[in-house]
Amino acid sequence: MAHSRSDTATKPAEVRKKKRYQSLADDMAESIRTGVLRPGDRLPSVRNTCVSRGVSPSTVFQAYYLLEARGLIQARERSGYFVSTEARRMAPEPERLSEPRDESLSLDVSKLVFEILDATMKHDVVPFGSAFPSPLHFPLRRLGQALAASAQALDPWSTVDDLTPGNLALRRQIALRYLAAGMHVHADDIVITNGALEALNLCLAAVTRPGDAVVVESPTFYAALQSLERMGLEVVEVPTHPREGIDLLALEHALERHRPKACWLMTNFQNPLGSLMPDYKKRALVDLLARHAVPLIEDDVYGELYFGDHRPAPAKAYDRHGMVLHCSSFSKNLAPGYRIGWAAPGRYTSEVARQKLTSTLSASIPAQLALASYLERGGFDKHLRKLRHALGTQRDVLAQAVGHFFPTGTKATRPMGGYFLWVELPESCDALTIHRQALELGVSCAPGPIFSSSRAFSNCIRLNYGHYWDARAEDGVAILGRLARRQCER
Secondary structure (H helix, E strand, O other): OOOEOOOOOOOHHHHHHHHHHHHHHHHHHHHHHHOOOOOOOEOOOHHHHHHHHOOOHHHHHHHHHHHHHOOOEEEEOOOEEEEOOOHHHOOOOOOOOOOOOOOOEOOOOHHHHHHHHHHHOOOOOEEOOOOOOOHHHOOHHHHHHHHHHHHHOOOOOHHHHOOOOOOHHHHHHHHHHHHHOOEOOOHHHOEEEOHHHHHHHHHHHHHOOOOOEEEEEEOOOHHHHHHHHHOOOEEEEEEEEOOOEEOHHHHHHHHHHHOOOEEEEOOEOOOOOOOEOOHHHHHHHHHHHHHOOOOEEEEOOOOOOEOOOOOOOOHHHHOOOOOEEEEEEOOOOOOHHHOOEEEEOHHHHHHHHHHHHOOOOOOOHHHHHHHHHHHHHOOHHHHHHHHHHHHHHHHHHHHHHHHHHOOOOOEEOOOOEOOEEEEEOOOOOOHHHHHHHHHHOOEEOEEHHHHOOOOOOOOEEEEEOOOOOOHHHHHHHHHHHHHHHHHHOO
């Protein structure tokens, strides 16, 4: 079970305060979008804003930090905050919740997903449709050196001792990262897996049986839909906000109506929206699911890729009953080809370990040893700071390009981490058509229908900004924008 320094119950005043700074940020973002505040304008001082809005200085600073993370404003030393010179070029953010059908559905998504993924993985296309960041972001040489040294020093007994639940040294390093984030997760409560997707699938198998219903976000990660389909499970899609994550009132309704056996959610930088659930909402989510005795399978593979001042806590931080099965990996932030992930399944640890033992038995022992060695030597956090800076810069450039090249009426998210931008095109646009036409011109994108069991989001696409920006990438955005504008003109 994980315990956090923030385990105390949320007070209503604290919830109101968090909502207040978000409301203030939203008002200022609207002023920037409509031109009331123009590029280069100085924002009102913290003192004046406190007086005019009747809020505390901390609320104003939180709002300004949020606007800065969205790329709308910039801080200038000793001068205050100013509207970014590129702010007006960015498309406005989508504001509405998704509207999935309120029913439990069987799944048939894999054929479409495989068709799309096969096309987006080709090396000769601009990889906006890719699910992975550029491998050039990662310290592969240092990892290779660690792998070679670990292989040479390999204890023959470790090939037996380090099977399920995984190498103890690596589990200790992961436990230390939990501790640094304010959570107490013992090394014995961690199961090493072949990437995060296996961790998620093992957790799903531990808490469900064929025919059960599982709640997911709408839109959701297509691999979640594929997993549910393969395991004979039904899906319940719940409306999700592009900035704050799943709607808790709609979730409570789904829990009462459909009696799901699990929820599979991403609270930090959700794929594909990039949404980040506020801390107060994560706490409320965990409490809600605990009241209904529904386990939460938390996919947190992007949690380390934040653009703010600190790592956002996972929902696991608020788990007092061992009901959150937290899953992550090193694939998105350090070593994509090593396929090393893990689960911290709380009260379900023994069952997840049994599922691992009877399926793939163990993740690669040399890869585990190499990662343990790399983490022990330090340097991971320095690498992460460099990676986060690169991704944040690439987010801003892509968002500006979308605002410049895409048709009027386009909306795009302002993710505060991860490497995905969700783009909502005018309703006359068809994402699948754009996807197919763009591929013929050497550009990929991920069309919205693959993120829904009912093939919704037909006018949406997901774009990956995890690859370095160059002239080829800019040309790719221009091509996507031209194809979208052509559809608007029909």
